Amino acid sequence: MNDHAEPGSRHAGADPVNEQPAAETSSRRQHPERRLHSLRGRLHHHRERVRRKPAMNLTYRIVLGTVGGLVLLAGILMIPYPGPGWLVVFAGLGILATEFAWAHRVNMFAKRHYHRWTRWLGRQHVGTKLAIMTATGVIVLVTLWMLGMFSTIGGWLGLRWSWLASPLFGP
CATH class of the missing domain: 4.10.810 (Virus Scaffolding Protein; Chain A)
Structure with a gap:
């Protein structure tokens, strides 16, 4: 191995894919995270505006409950079959949990017992x-x-x- 690193090489602190200095790539890696927070912030702001209007809030909750309920039902039907049944169940509960506290509690309960089941089955x-x-x-x-x-x-x-x-x- 050569002890003298060439400019732009991996040994000079550069990103091997983009051939950018490490300092530049680390600032880029943070950028999508900032975008996520701003998207989350915009969604939160939008949800708060909807929440202030009772009719719109009720409509939002009905639509979200219907979509989440359908995803949850599809997941329950898929459980015994090969494929992502439990993943779809958790996705449905996750959708519902964004608006309903009971769904969050059920989701945590289901995940805990699913993991207990898989650990038990692994020991059998x-x-x-x-x-x-x-x-x-x-x-x-x-x-x-x-x-x-x-x-x-x-x-x-x-x-x-x-x-x-x-x-x-x-x-």
Whole structure:
């Protein structure tokens, strides 16, 4: 390695990507944070203006509650399936928590117990983990069958098996 650093090199205190001195890049890194605070400040200011008008405040809370409730419901429906079910639940509760204190308490409760569950599951024997995975798979298969997905896919493949028909939606 060369003991003499060239101007603009990493050893001279420069950012290797932008080839800028370290002092300049550190001030740039703070800029998006300042933008975030100003965006947060603008949003807070806007929310306070809305809060001063009772009709607009009620409308805002209804819309936010509806959107947050729909996201939360979608997340709850997604929990047993592979994918981001719990993430969507926490997002829905987070949306609701911006306006409703009960949603914040429920969100903290759910996160705490979710983390407890994942830590407990991580400590379990492989057989227990496989049993839980099997139960989850059975839940997924039963709900897909009840929603008629097997008969739909069977129809695409030309299979007309009566046992694939959904008990809810018929053949």
